Amino acid sequence: MRLTRQRLNRTLLRRQHLLERVDATPEEMARHLVGLQAQETLPPYLSLQARLTSFDPYAVTRALEERSLVRLLTMRGTIHLLDPGDALVLRPWTQVVMDRVQRNHADPLPQLGRALVQAPPRGTWKGTGGVAYEPLEEWIGAPMREPDVPDIVRRYLAAFGPASAADVTTWSGVTRLGPVLAGMDLERHEDEAGKVLYDVPGGVVEDEDAPAPPRLLGTYDNLWLSHAGRDRVTEPAKRRHWMGPNGGVGMMLFVDGWLEGLWRMADDRVEVIELFRDLTKRERADLDVEIDRVEGLLGR
Secondary structure (H helix, E strand, O other): OEOOHHHHHHHHHHHOOOOOOEOOOHHHHHHHOOOEEOOOOHHHHHHHHHHEOOOOHHHHHHHHHHOOOEEEEOHHHOEEEEOHHHHHHHHHHOHHHHHHHHHOOOOOOHHHHOOEEEEOOOOOOOOOOOOEEEEHHHHHOOOOOOOOHHHHHHHHHHHHOOEOHHHHHHHHOOOOOHHHHHOOOOEEEEOOOOOEEEEOOOOOOOOOOOOOOOEEEOOOOHHHOOOOOOOOOOOHHHHHHHEEOOEEOOEEEEEOOEEEEEEEEEOOEEEEEEEOOOOOHHHHHHHHHHHHHHHHHHOO
């Protein structure tokens, strides 16, 4: 099947639970998404708020304290909020990424060479305190395991697909995945340029005209960091508004499934920095509802 960019957009949003919120726990959502980008403290909370019908940020704090969620360097050599079982598999799989970073830096961070968890209060809701590291296996009480790479790829595709081997590499930082995907029992689609995109058997492809409500996400979210083209939810010209010389310059505002503005937090309120186009009256009303919802989170 040849898939348009619009259809790939809606399919990604469906699999990310950004077309409709779902009733799930933070742990369940972290497993489904194969981790939440957590390089900064706030983005994983915004990611969960955008995807869950009901979300208590202190549930994440409890999960970190009870070790049913962990903060660990994995994909792309960045911090992710992970299910402990996933952490034990993803860390050894992505160690090649840490090794690559370590070779390129004279004074690497200590967690690059060793699997170290960022222990609470780091990453807790409005928690304070410096970074403290604990060995992953001791923190969880279980050994790291040999990664089942085809299983990891299938889970990526279920949450981010259809996708190419280059997309999986962009998401993970791990290279030489083309032969892995080619050897798996996967469905094949094509994008508008004719590039092969792999998918899990029976993976639902969403309709182009599926409604996509506004969503407010953090400075970083795997939604737009996990494909080689990085254009599933952004247009290059609009993405440049977000991308500064040292990373993102604002949190991201999506309307009708696409990046259409930037926002920031000011005294637990949402302040829209810039909109990239005029919104319709309905879009503005829906955005106001979403802003109220996010401000309810920020005020907790």
